[in-house]
Amino acid sequence: MKILQQKKAFICDMDGVIYHGNQLLPGAKDFVNWLQKEQKKFLFLTNSSERSPRELSQKLARLGIEVDETHFYTSALCTAAFLASQKPNGSAYVxxxxGLIQALYESGFSMNNVDPDYVVVGETRSYNFEKIEDAVALIRKGAKLIGTNPDMTGPAERGIVPATGALVAPIEMATRCKAYFLxxxxxxxxxxxLKKLQCRPEETVIVxxxxxxxxxxxxxxxxxxxLVFSGVTRKEDLAHFGYAPSFMLEGVGDIPPKK
Known part of the structure; x- marks a missing residue:
């Protein structure tokens, strides 16, 4: 554990690591307090595209953890930055x-449901057949298919729920187009x-x-x-993968030194 504790920087997922839905996970507050006390560089790197960094900061504050919004980076921001570099001032059907719409607007993109450059899919609570139909029609007219992340499922208070990869799949099948995932x-x-943390890989750990x-x-x-077992992965799942994590812990509360 000392190897982890001596790292200069931490990249940390959120869902299933810090919280489930609106419930803080055991040890999460102690872990973040330790990062701050030890003046570690840290970044919450989430594949969720629903919320902006400010909203994520506010969510943690409601759960009792104070973290500035500069410590968050989302798949929505990554998607917006990538698309802006590919097609400056482009348009998207979202x-x-x-969180995703705001990131695209701030990168110079406009929303377009007639002839967009891209169909961009992220997490949503309002997914329906009409949106699938619209996406399929626009892709057949020439729009490119983008997913904010490839996650098929995600953890929530009520259990495992469908995530972006599962929402993209019907559109891929109907169009025979493969999405590009950020x-x-x-x-x-x-x-x-790593650029935001200003750290080298050997100085950094991802949780x-x-x-x-x-x-x-x-x-x-x-x-x-x-790998922490507080989210979607169970110990029996490890046999299905051809690679292994450096460390396996029950949760992030196991990282700080014991008092």
Whole structure:
């Protein structure tokens, strides 16, 4: 554990690591307090595209953890930055929530449901057949399909719920077009994270609850990796993967030194 405690920087997932829905996970507050007390560099790197950094900061504050919004980076921001570099002042038809729409607006994109450059899909509570029909029609007219992240499921207070990958799948099947996914484990997301932290890979550790996003992202970026069992992954799931995390813990509360 001393190896982890001596790291200069921490990249940390949120859902399934810090909280489930609106419920703080055991040890999360002690972990964040330790990061701040030890003056560690840290970034909450989430594949969720629903909320802006400010909203995520406010959510943690409601749960009793004070963290400035500069410590958050989302798949929505990564998606917006990528699309702005590909098609400056482009347009998008969005299936998603306010965090994604705001990120695209702030990157110079306009919303367009007639002839957009892109169909962009993120997490949403208002997914329906009409939106699938619209997305399919627009892609057949030439729009490119983008997903904010490839997660098929995510943890919530009531259990496991469908995530962006599951919402993109019907559109891919109907159009025979493969989506390009931003978010973890896309190397672009990890490069941005390390740049924001101003740290080298060997100084940094990534903490997450998913083998197929958090852990593989860390391995491919040459970071130490910590898998926590407080989210979607169970110990019996590890046999299905051809790679392993550097460390496995019950939760982030196991990282700080014991008092």
């Amino acid at each position: 299936i998603g929530e306010a 978010g973890k484990p896309n190397p672009l997301m990890m490069r941005i994270a 997450g609850d998913r083998m197929d996003t958090d852990i593989i992202a860390g391995i491919e970026s040459e970071l130490e990796t910590v």
